[in-house]
Amino acid sequence: MAAHDSVERKYVYDFAEGNKDLKDLLGGKGANLAEMTNLGLPVPPGFTITTEACKAYLTTGREPDGLAAQIEAHLESLEREMGRRLGDPDDPLLVSVRSGAKFSMPGMMETVLNVGLNDRSVVGLSAQAGRNDRFAWDSYRRLIQMFGKTVCEVPGEEFEHALDEIKRAKGTHNDLDLDADDLRGLVDAYKKIFAKHTGREFPQEPREQLDLAIRAVFDSWNAERAVLYRRQERIPADLGTAVNVVAMVFGNLGPDSGTGVAFTRDPGSGAQGIYGDYLANAQGEDVVAGIRNTVPLQELEQLDKTSYDQLLGIMARLEEHYKDLCDIEFTIERGKLWMLQTRVGKRTAAAAFVIAGQLVDEGLIDLDEALHRVNGAQLAQLMFPRFQLDHEFEAVAKGIGASPGAASGKVVFTSARAVELAAEGEAVILVRRETNPDDLNGMIAAKGILTSRGGKTSHAAVVARGMGKTCVSGADELDVNVPAKRFTVGDHVVNEGDVVSIDGTTGKVYLGEVPVMPSEVVQYFEGELDPETTDDALVRAVHRIMTHADAARRLRVRTNADTGADAARARRFGAEGIGLCRTEHMFLGDRRELVERLILASGEREREDALAALLPLQRADFIEIFREMDGLPVTVRLIDPPLHEFLPPLEQLAVNVAVAQERGEDVAKEEALLAAVRRMHEENPMLGLRGVRLGLVIPGLFAMQVRAIAEAAVAVVRDGGTACPEIMVPLVGAVQELETVRAEAERIIAEVVGDSGVEVLIGTMIEVPRAALTAGQIAEAAEFFSFGTNDLTQMGWGFSRDDVEGAFFWRYLELGIFGISPFESIDTDGVGRLIRIAAEEGRAARPGLKLGVCGEHGGDPDSVHFFHSVGLDYVSCSPFRVPVARLEAGRAAITTTGSDSR
Numbered sequence: 001m002a003a004h005d006s007v008e009r010k011y012v013y014d015f016a017e018g019n020k021d022l023k024d025l026l027g028g029k030g031a032n033l034a035e036m037t038n039l040g041l042p043v044p045p046g047f048t049i050t051t052e053a054c055k056a057y058l059t060t061g062r063e064p065d066g067l068a069a070q071i072e073a074h075l076e077s078l079e080r081e082m083g084r085r086l087g088d089p090d091d092p093l094l095v096s097v098r099s100g101a102k103f104s105m106p107g108m109m110e111t112v113l114n115v116g117l118n119d120r121s122v123v124g125l126s127a128q129a130g131r132n133d134r135f136a137w138d139s140y141r142r143l144i145q146m147f148g149k150t151v152c153e154v155p156g157e158e159f160e161h162a163l164d165e166i167k168r169a170k171g172t173h174n175d176l177d178l179d180a181d182d183l184r185g186l187v188d189a190y191k192k193i194f195a196k197h198t199g200r201e202f203p204q205e206p207r208e209q210l211d212l213a214i215r216a217v218f219d220s221w222n223a224e225r226a227v228l229y230r231r232q233e234r235i236p237a238d239l240g241t242a243v244n245v246v247a248m249v250f251g252n253l254g255p256d257s258g259t260g261v262a263f264t265r266d267p268g269s270g271a272q273g274i275y276g277d278y279l280a281n282a283q284g285e286d287v288v289a290g291i292r293n294t295v296p297l298q299e300l301e302q303l304d305k306t307s308y309d310q311l312l313g314i315m316a317r318l319e320e321h322y323k324d325l326c327d328i329e330f331t332i333e334r335g336k337l338w339m340l341q342t343r344v345g346k347r348t349a350a351a352a353f354v355i356a357g358q359l360v361d362e363g364l365i366d367l368d369e370a371l372h373r374v375n376g377a378q379l380a381q382l383m384f385p386r387f388q389l390d391h392e393f394e395a396v397a398k399g400i401g402a403s404p405g406a407a408s409g410k411v412v413f414t415s416a417r418a419v420e421l422a423a424e425g426e427a428v429i430l431v432r433r434e435t436n437p438d439d440l441n442g443m444i445a446a447k448g449i450l451t452s453r454g455g456k457t458s459h460a461a462v463v464a465r466g467m468g469k470t471c472v473s474g475a476d477e478l479d480v481n482v483p484a485k486r487f488t489v490g491d492h493v494v495n496e497g498d499v500v501s502i503d504g505t506t507g508k509v510y511l512g513e514v515p516v517m518p519s520e521v522v523q524y525f526e527g528e529l530d531p532e533t534t535d536d537a538l539v540r541a542v543h544r545i546m547t548h549a550d551a552a553r554r555l556r557v558r559t560n561a562d563t564g565a566d567a568a569r570a571r572r573f574g575a576e577g578i579g580l581c582r583t584e585h586m587f588l589g590d591r592r593e594l595v596e597r598l599i600l601a602s603g604e605r606e607r608e609d610a611l612a613a614l615l616p617l618q619r620a621d622f623i624e625i626f627r628e629m630d631g632l633p634v635t636v637r638l639i640d641p642p643l644h645e646f647l648p649p650l651e652q653l654a655v656n657v658a659v660a661q662e663r664g665e666d667v668a669k670e671e672a673l674l675a676a677v678r679r680m681h682e683e684n685p686m687l688g689l690r691g692v693r694l695g696l697v698i699p700g701l702f703a704m705q706v707r708a709i710a711e712a713a714v715a716v717v718r719d720g721g722t723a724c725p726e727i728m729v730p731l732v733g734a735v736q737e738l739e740t741v742r743a744e745a746e747r748i749i750a751e752v753v754g755d756s757g758v759e760v761l762i763g764t765m766i767e768v769p770r771a772a773l774t775a776g777q778i779a780e781a782a783e784f785f786s787f788g789t790n791d792l793t794q795m796g797w798g799f800s801r802d803d804v805e806g807a808f809f810w811r812y813l814e815l816g817i818f819g820i821s822p823f824e825s826i827d828t829d830g831v832g833r834l835i836r837i838a839a840e841e842g843r844a845a846r847p848g849l850k851l852g853v854c855g856e857h858g859g860d861p862d863s864v865h866f867f868h869s870v871g872l873d874y875v876s877c878s879p880f881r882v883p884v885a886r887l888e889a890g891r892a893a894i895t896t897t898g899s900d901s902r
Helices: 003-008 023-038 051-060 067-082 121-128 133-152 156-170 180-198 206-220 224-233 284-289 297-303 305-322 349-361 367-373 376-382 415-423 437-445 459-467 520-525 537-552 564-572 583-587 589-599 604-628 650-662 668-680 692-697 701-718 735-753 769-773 775-781 789-797 804-815 831-845 861-870 879-893
Strands: 012-014 046-049 095-101 111-115 241-247 258-265 272-280 326-333 336-344 400-403 406-412 428-432 448-451 470-473 479-481 486-489 492-495 499-503 508-511 556-560 578-582 633-637 724-729 761-766 784-787 850-853 874-877
Touching (some): 012 023, 012 067, 023 046, 023 051, 023 336, 051 206, 051 241, 067 206, 111 206, 111 284, 133 156, 133 180, 206 241, 224 437, 258 297, 258 305, 258 349, 272 297, 305 326, 349 367, 349 376, 349 537, 367 879, 376 861, 400 459, 406 415, 415 428, 415 437, 428 437, 428 499, 437 459, 448 459, 459 470, 470 499, 564 604, 564 879, 578 874, 589 604, 604 633, 604 701, 650 668, 692 701, 692 735, 701 735, 724 735, 735 761, 735 775, 761 769, 761 775, 769 775, 769 789, 769 831, 775 784, 784 831, 789 831, 831 850, 861 879, 874 879
Parallel strands (some): 406 428, 448 470, 556 578, 556 874, 633 724, 724 761, 784 850, 850 874
Antiparallel strands (some): 046 241, 095 111, 258 272, 258 326, 326 336, 400 470, 406 499, 486 492
16 A cells, blocks of 8 residues: 555544444444443543554554554644643643453453653652652552563563562551552662663653553554463454553542442343442552452442442443443542443353343343344353252352352462363363463463452453353452462362362352252253243243244254264254264174174175174164154264274284284184284275275175164154154265165165155265265265265365374464364365355255254354355254254344344
8 A cells, every 4th residue: 555545544533533333443442432432421531543553563563654643643632631741740641551452352462551650740640639649659650560561571570579578578468558658669669670671761751651552552462362362262363452542540549539340230140230349549450450359349339429329320321322231440530430441241151141131121132132142152151060069068268259160170370280280181270369361371271260369350250251261259268379389278278289179150169079960051951940930040041042043043953863862862952853873883882893793704604694693783773763863853874983993903913913922822813813904904094994985895784774774763663653764875975986875775775664654865974075076966866965074174174183183283273373173163264165065066956955064063153153154954963062053053043233242
């Protein structure tokens, strides 16, 4: 783009120029500050530097042309409005510089408060505050600390050590006990720390402070923790962050000032009421960081009733305006209330369902929007078990239930240790005084988070809720000693590696591992809780939204099930048939020897004997499944094992034979077996003799299975039931393979079914890329396609799914090559295109061709939306994922117009 075009581009917006719908440009914080400004709420004046400026800076490494002049013009306007100048030694204007991406990323990027203070203006700030020296020097030390850590990468713990030293010398643990002289000394100590690590004095020029802080916020978009959080939350990497420059208002001016966070409903349960935290004589970062324990928001009524009443009125107005739970940050400066931020608040999975139902009842949203407000990941979380408590388990501590769930694990005190143990397969609980953004790795790795400080709005609480992690915060009975790797509570000493259990609903902490019980949502799906009679608000909300999802969805939902028990459970969970019945799973255990005999048979007689022994076992299996799925379709995949799953390991067999030979034992039988296994051995069995190839190479194998399926269906029908079998031929790559199998299958079916009325469909699994690309030909011989996305992904990418996840996927995720594993969520550009081609060409050749998916992607929320868009008829997934798929199929069908449910 030409330089003059860049100069004309608008990179800076005053708050009055924006609105809540400009999140792409102004970020979530800037858009909502603009919205509140235009609603006439008390918002400190300021301006927003757009995400476009950030992206240009990150692309070129320098600020785009025209940005500096636009910042200068808006700063001058802000100075006129406030009647103060940035850095004025007598009456200084101070500003905060805050990040603000489109999607909330709590604590992941940077904030610098009190920008504009220096050695001269700190005196003017004191005079401005009524000769409040303590306030002025407290503000100055905060600037040096935040600026040093954020802008110049000075280790934050050095500032913390200096603060601890001064408190120790004063004989206190409380920051508020430090007087002006103490804080003046702390500023000197902070300056020395800054100079030691940067090689320069702390910058005294206010505009330099501002420019460097803005650049630091831009740079923080690509900071390690921000990248990790985006990856965890699936936030696109190319959005960039906006920067908000806001006139400072001060909650640390004395007991008539303070700062807090409020929710318009309980983000943990969804219950209506007054929820939040307040901290007198503090700045906002103190609340979020959990440095001091807050008081409940209700106590503000006694401290400052005027501000409290005004805040409640604003909360009600914002919730009605946004039609959702709002998360609000505010400051009171000497009795005047200021609104610093609002956003649609993060909530627990339970709260998401309950609040969606409440808002429907209140007429603020309709059922389509309620369905849009929840998602399958939240529903899956609600199906996790909860603690089974009895008299044997007494809580040793109680904090704030910040994010619900039941989590047990070994105690660790650092993020690095959490990551290390989790990589070894251990369940861990991360215990900290309070977490900070640098703990993100450990929070992701841990099963739960436990802190001794902070409330429902602390960093630990907000991030844990966003990730669906169990969290108990503010358990102040715990004395956490990180260097010693232990915490004490009462007479108990808990060392690293000891097991604890935490309840994120009640806030209780238990020693040892507490057993778990099914969640109430699972009990509802199992039919054990009646939504019409229960007083459980969550169950009622889930039932209501699931009912609407079922009515709205076009995609049917089947299950992957190989036993009658799995089939029965899936049907209770709402499955509308079986999309994948894996027959090879029926040959494990005691039956493995029969399959081994079949594969290694040296002649026709041995092979027929093995098949004759397998036939009644298979028939009995299918009878059980058809009975459980009475009247619903059951897709049976003919046997599809890599041969090595049924043969003795070659290396071990060779060793055993060699040892026996050395001992002089008779090993004729073993040598024959070894020769057969060597003959059948494959270097890459996943791409070898399996699926349709095995059925064609071993005469009678598929015929036996087809006969068992048909005989089972007839037996169920003659007993008064209804059987709807569908036979699926796996690993087909050429239509000729399917035609050969189909011809034999049709002959057997006609022979067995007779006049019973049983109808058997014959189709194929599309899992080889060539099959997808020749789907038009294959459809001429298939009555249905079912996409086997596990193998289609494996062969499409050239990955061995048994090896690559642990070998190098972590690096691909780290580098951003993957946003998520393609085995977890469908690769829509590559594998998805194969599916789209096969669906279109298959239906062009055979109108009405039934299309489904039976790979693991069938229960992945994002993948379900893709399958809906491609026009598939159904998805199939494991029994526990059936409700998730039902919900997401409903969400895919509705036109979404509300807020993003991220």
